[in-house]
Amino acid sequence: MNDAHLPRRLLLTGIGAAAVAALPGCGAGTSKTPAPQTAGSPQSSTTRPAGPPRPGGEASLRRKIASLLVVGFRGEKLAENDWIMKAVRDGLGGVILFDRDLKTNAPRNISSPGQVTALVKSLRQASPGRLLVSIDQEGGQVTRLNPSNGFPATRSQADIGAANSTSTTRAWAQGIVHSLTSIGVNLNYAPVVDLNLNPSNPAVGKLGRSFSANPSVVIRNATEEVQVHRAAGVKTALKHFPGLGTATGNTDFAVVDVSKTWHSSELEPFQSLIRSGNADSILVAHLLNKQLDxxxxxxxxxxxxxxxxxxxxxxxxxxxxxxxxxAAISSKYGRDEAVAMALEAGVDVLVFANQQVYDPKIVDETLDNVVNLVRKGRLTEARIDQSVARVDALRPRR
Structure with missing residues (x-):
């Protein structure tokens, strides 16, 4: 497939396969001629003179960093002295809920609607701010709220994309959103806007997580889903940028290289949803794509x-x-270095699922790490402030 087959509106933006490879900075991660910067871009702040935390002290800096973290934890009911409750009281930005624990295969946070509603309420009451309560509720196989814990079954994105009906998509999304709002979730890591370019893909195609291989079908259905979420006060995260549809592996467990299979058409859903204003946040994948870096x-x-x-x-x-x-990044870079690189790259929300490893010290250790990065001048506090502003806009209203 070559650029001649791409939709004209994508070609006009200069993001065909060759154009992407030639973009300033889309090589080794640096550029002699900086790419045009938009408001809120972190690039300028990371080049400012280094220095210690600004007036307000280290405690203020730690609170800012904490507000950027979303963390998973074990427990269907929490005591006041549990580490996650302490982190929330101290300003943790958010939590992520799971139905099962990867290590133990036991129930983790969700066993019934009443139980998880009470759990979320306790966390939100403990938070001094507007806590992000997040979950992966895509529909189909990737649903944390499901019949095993008392919630309705939902069709997969693949099923919905095959129907490609506005009314069907809207009714389906309303069912998902009703489950979310009934327990107090305000951020859903959905919809998946990857193109189903490899039906054997173990991370997308085989699980029915993509609406379609056709960008227009993906855009149409994702737009409906985002709008239904917004109408109920739930934010979304488009995933997995810059496109996981051709993968042959799962980034949760190994490095996935799509360099030879990725196509620039995979950017189109992201580009279209951004331009139409139907994006709340964008989740970036751990995949390796040598066409871009x-x-x-x-x-x-x-x-x-x-x-x-x-x-x-x-x-x-x-x-x-x-x-x-x-494992895709922790095995190569180590957690602390990966955090540093993510923030340098421009990532705002750092998610620690606490599934592949379980670390009750993850919040304190990450705060120590990022504060140290600011002390050493590798990051500036201005760079942290940019992320705080973006994440604050993602938070629910009280």
Whole structure:
């Protein structure tokens, strides 16, 4: 497939396969001629003179950093002295809920509607701010709220895309959103806007997570889903930027390289939804795509996050990481270095699922790490402030 087959509106933006490869910074992650910057781009702040935390002190800086973290935890009911409750009281930005624990295969946070509603209420009451309560509720196989814990079954995105009916999509999305709002969730890591270009893809195609291989079908159905969420006060995260549809592996467990299979048409759903105003946040994947960056995975790449997503596609809102404890990056870079690289790349929300490893110290250790990065001048507090502003816009109203 070549650029002649791409929709004309994509070609007009200069994001065909060759154009992407030639974008400033879409190589080694640096550029002699900086890409055009949009409001809120982190690139300028990381080049400012280094220095210690600004007036307000280290405690203020730690609170800012904490507000950027979304963390998973074990427990269907929490005591006041549980580590996650302490983190929430101290300003943790958000939590992520799971039905099962990956390590133990036991129920994790959800066993019944009444139970999880009470759990979420306790967390929100403990928070001094507007806590992000997040979940993966895509429909089909990827649903944390499902019949096993007392919630209705939902059709997959593949089923909905095959129907490609506005009324069907809207009714389906309303069912998903009703389950979310009934327990107090305000951020859903959905919809998946990957193109189903490899039906054997173990992370997307085989699980029925894509609406279609046709960008127009994906855009139409994703737009409906986002609007239904918004009408109920629930924010969404488009995933997995810059496109996971051709993958042959799962980034949760191994490095996935789509360099030889990825096509620039996979950017079209993201570009269209950004331009139409139907994006709340964008989740960037840990995949390796040497067409965009020859060495760094997308989630850690300034070329992908800053130059392409923010600079060329014009995204000004929050960028969400995939699980920062995923083997795809932790095995190569280590957690602390991956966090540093993600923030340098322009990521705003750092998600720690606490599934592949379980670390009750993850919040304190990450705060220590990022404060140290500011002390050493690798990051500036102004860079942290940019992310705080973007994430605040993602938070629910009280």
């Amino acid at each position: 020859p060495s760094r995975p997308a989630s850690l790449s300034p070329a992908v996050v800053t130059d392409l997503l923010r600079g060329r596609l014009g995204w000004k809102g929050a960028v969400v990481s995939d699980d920062m404890q995923a």
